[in-house]
Amino acid sequence: MPELPELEVVRDVLEHRVIGQGITSVKVVPPGGAIVVRDLTHTGIESALTGATITAVARRGKFIVLSFGAPGEGLYLAINPKLTGRVQLSRTAEKLFPNTHLVWSLADGSRLSYFDRKKMGQLYLTHDLQAVPDYAGMGPEPLEISLDEFRARIKRFQGEIKGVLTRGELVAGIGNAYADEILWAACLHPFRKRTQLTPAEIERLYEAMRTTLSESIDKIRAGMGENIHLEPRGFFAVHLKTGQPCPRCGTPISLIGANDRITNFCRNCQPGGLIKGMA
């Protein structure tokens, strides 16, 4: 699942490669629409975008937002890849991935496409980003919020700290994987209640959040290049590292949960918390 660090690199690559380019053709697969491509303008995505120029690329939380036409015209494509969606940049002659749902040919002979193995992501064509589901309720960007703002906001949230981080209302763009990495960096057990955290621990969480996200962006940029459909994650300290030694203390990494909702942590470096499902 792409989270803030991957999508920040995708934004950066797209900003360099597609801004100012005209879209020469648009194909929605299957023809007439797919459940992943949603036209909130009701004008038809092919006719709205064929001949349009990409004028800006932004990231907000776990969305990539492309803007079209002259500034102020207000036509956007908001891409929320969720668990299995990926954006791909390729040459027109290259083979597309299976489960491709949207293909744009660009004026310079490159192609921008979206594929999604499980059709879980959504692409919204809209004049109003606030109308896009899950967009308006997002918290601030974690790399832009100050420590004082973070301290003030986090007081509104109860429950386990991992859930507080991943729900997106405290700060946007952190999912299951980076929450594990941030909590390991902060030496905080993922299932500790937010209300039990001391002011010093909240500050440690804030610093770990910023450091982990910034350093991950640099590592992904180095590993991804222009292959923006990849998800290089070999550098993780604990997430997906069940049983491997903790990089800080050598204790085997613990696992709780299953499938897409696993939690990995070091029970030595991240003490406390009532551990679900374990005695």
Ligand SMILES: [Zn+2]
């Ligand atoms: Zn450890």
